[in-house]
Amino acid sequence: MSVIFPKWMNALPTLGALGAMGGAAVVALGGWYWATPDFFEVGYSPVQPGSGFDHQIHAGKLGMDCRYCHSNVEKSPEANIPSVSTCNACHGENRVSPARSSATDEKVQFIRDAYDEDKSIEWRRIHKLPDYVRNFPHDVHLTAGVSCLSCHGQVKSMPQVYQDQGLGMGWCLDCHRHPEAALVPQDKVTDLLWVEGELNARAKGQGTTDTQALLGQLWDAPPQTCGACHQ
Numbered sequence: 001m002s003v004i005f006p007k008w009m010n011a012l013p014t015l016g017a018l019g020a021m022g023g024a025a026v027v028a029l030g031g032w033y034w035a036t037p038d039f040f041e042v043g044y045s046p047v048q049p050g051s052g053f054d055h056q057i058h059a060g061k062l063g064m065d066c067r068y069c070h071s072n073v074e075k076s077p078e079a080n081i082p083s084v085s086t087c088n089a090c091h092g093e094n095r096v097s098p099a100r101s102s103a104t105d106e107k108v109q110f111i112r113d114a115y116d117e118d119k120s121i122e123w124r125r126i127h128k129l130p131d132y133v134r135n136f137p138h139d140v141h142l143t144a145g146v147s148c149l150s151c152h153g154q155v156k157s158m159p160q161v162y163q164d165q166g167l168g169m170g171w172c173l174d175c176h177r178h179p180e181a182a183l184v185p186q187d188k189v190t191d192l193l194w195v196e197g198e199l200n201a202r203a204k205g206q207g208t209t210d211t212q213a214l215l216g217q218l219w220d221a222p223p224q225t226c227g228a229c230h231q
């Protein structure tokens with residue numbers, strides 16, 4: 001059994017039941033791939049604190065780059081959420097931008113309150129893999145040329161972020177088997193409008209990039225072995 005069930009799986013509540021099934025567990029392994037509920041949480045979009053945060057205004061209309069706020073996304077496995085001081089740089093009491101309409105003043109008051117009280121804003125998390133998926137590195141994917149668009153959708157047109165993709169195991173593996181379909185030049189990964197146009201064109205056989213050449217951006221072939229993601 002130790003070969004079929006590596007150590008990490010001890011954390012799975014289902015293990016006991018499957019162990020009891022003995023040989024049937026091998027069949028169940030195949031079943032998991034299909035049984036993983038790929039679309040379970042698509043659309044999930046919890047109400048955020050204060051007046052929330054509008055990506056359509058900031059990343060869309062104002063054209064701010066994702067990395068202005070998610071500054072670690074290319075440098076670390078975890079994407080960071082910006083601190084209050086990042087927001088306060090524009091929305092603080094004495095700032096000139098944005099143009100000070102009283103409506104906006106009211107909507108950003110929660111930022112000033114948090115800043116004055118030295119508190120953080122408790123943004124509610126949207127994308128979350130189960131704990132037994134130990135390894136999901138943002139940095140590696142972005143360096144390889146996988147755009148935020150492929151995993152988070154067209155965030156530039158989201159007034160409120162929602163989960164766009166299923167994030168199930170089959171979803172990860174589908175791309176790992178055929179990564180070339182999703183790859184874009186490294187310097188375009190946060191240019192979500194360009195990427196959307198390119199991937200749409202590619203689907204019609206009219207893409208402008210050489211997908212085979214883009215495979216050269218990979219450090220290694222995307223892993224399909226259990227331990228790579230579960231450890």
Ligand code: HEC
Binds near residue numbers: 066069082124190
């Ligand atoms: C001005 C700062 C700012 C910019 C620019 C920005 N974001 Fe965000 N982002 C936030 C904040 C604050 C949150 C947390 C609140 C929320 O979920 O809406 C967030 C949340 C997210 C989430 C959801 C995280 C979770 O909880 O799962 C994703 C995905 C995301 N951003 C992607 C992007 C992408 C892609 C871009 C570039 C197109 C971008 N962001 C640009 C500030 C920013």
Ligand code: HEC
Binds near residue numbers: 099108
């Ligand atoms: C580079 C400057 C800049 C930064 C940084 C910034 N904003 Fe804004 N924000 C703006 C501008 C410009 C507007 C549009 C104001 C208007 O239309 O009156 C705006 C509008 C808003 C509004 C009002 C939205 C609405 O529905 O009208 C909220 C709320 C807001 N921002 C929250 C945030 C939060 C939270 C952060 C930090 C994660 C942040 N902003 C970071 C420039 C910025």
Ligand code: HEC
Binds near residue numbers: 066079126
């Ligand atoms: C290959 C798919 C993929 C790509 C590409 C990707 N993400 Fe993610 N992102 C995820 C997954 C999966 C999670 C949940 C991770 C977890 O739970 O450990 C996530 C989580 C996040 C979070 C929430 C982090 C937190 O701690 O609350 C933010 C913010 C985020 N991503 C922003 C981005 C931005 C910005 C980009 C592009 C620059 C990007 N992501 C590219 C798949 C991706």
Ligand code: HEC
Binds near residue numbers: 182217
């Ligand atoms: C849209 C395509 C795509 C999706 C979706 C995707 N990946 Fe990947 N992943 C890649 C590519 C391409 C690489 C190869 C990166 C390299 O080695 O340069 C990779 C590599 C990895 C690696 C190896 C990292 C390393 O250090 O070598 C892990 C682990 C991984 N992915 C986990 C995941 C998980 C978990 C998911 C699902 C939640 C996921 N990936 C979804 C494209 C994707």
Ligand code: HEC
Binds near residue numbers: 037130133168228
């Ligand atoms: C590319 C990354 C990746 C690889 C490789 C991978 N998994 Fe997974 N696995 C995931 C993700 C992501 C989930 C979480 C799915 C979800 O949230 O429903 C998962 C879920 C699971 C689950 C729980 C399923 C459920 O329905 O709750 C089991 C068991 C599992 N994987 C076993 C395996 C085995 C055995 C292998 C090797 C044959 C493997 N995984 C290879 C990413 C991966």
